[in-house]
């Protein structure tokens with residue numbers, strides 16, 4: 001049984017992590033932290049972000065599972081590094097200096113950062129890499145859709161998909177965000193399109209078009225439970241790892 005602290009616990013994902021953990025026998029939530037005024041989520045008392053160092057010392061968790069906001073994640077990573085506790089974070093929207101801070105923390109403890117904990121996204125990444133290699137010169141357009149409360153755009157997953165394309169595609173490309181007016185597509189562009197509506201959990205679609213054919217690759221998360229389950233799997237996997245920066249792909253590969 002792995003002991004888990006949850007940060008961002010009162011958010012959409014934090015609540016789902018607590019609920020999902022409650023249905024599992026391999027993890028137990030030993031504390032919950034959020035900036036909210038709410039006193040409890042499920043049966044877990046909510047502690048203030050400033051209490052994290054004390055909570056780590058008192059409860060000695062195996063890992064923190066974090067879905068919060070970038071500046072908070074950086075503070076939690078520093079506290080984890082100080083306490084020798086592994087960190088799993090699904091937070092997205094980091095600036096470069098914040099990513100550097102996570103990298104620094106990973107010199108002291110195991111840190112796993114993933115923009116998407118759905119296993120289907122790992123399969124999509126592998127398929128996108130294969131398509132990018134097999135279809136040189138094809139036009140590529142990426143569309144992502146999320147709920148109307150999402151803060152960052154494009155999504156962390158969209159950025160990860162673009163990184164995978166950049167690694168595999170022979171030609172350099174430039175990302176173009178939406179189009180308007182007289183603005184014809186130029187060779188080497190990848191159009192990135194962001195939609196925000198309702199409570200869509202998360203949809204990503206890549207279109208490869210050329211040679212009189214179109215290949216469409218897409219993934220749709222149907223419930224936040226898929227992200228929570230992946231993050232908890234990652235925490236169980238990460239608990240005994242050496243310091244370093246890990247990906248969800250590392251968990252899937254075993």
Ligand SMILES: NC(=O)C1=CN([C@@H]2O[C@H](COP(=O)(O)OP(=O)(O)OC[C@H]3O[C@@H](n4cnc5c(N)ncnc54)[C@H](OP(=O)(O)O)[C@@H]3O)[C@@H](O)[C@H]2O)C=CC1
Pocket residue numbers: 007008009010011012013014033034035036037049067068069071072089090091092093114115116117118152156227
């Ligand atoms: N990797 C993945 O698979 C997934 C990643 N995400 C990412 O996870 C993050 C959270 O998403 P979601 O749950 O929808 O967002 P929410 O806004 O619902 O949740 C974030 C929570 O973090 C809290 N928070 C803000 N500041 C702090 C702080 N300093 N310390 C502790 N908690 C704090 C917020 O409180 P308050 O509202 O009071 O400010 C809120 O309760 C986003 O970056 C999102 O993109 C989401 C789904 C899946």
Ligand SMILES: O=C(O)C1=N[C@H](C(=O)O)C[C@H](O)C1
Pocket residue numbers: 092115116146147150154155156157158201202203
């Ligand atoms: O904010 C969300 O909801 C999601 N965020 C992640 C991202 O930015 O890629 C993953 C998922 O699609 C849901």
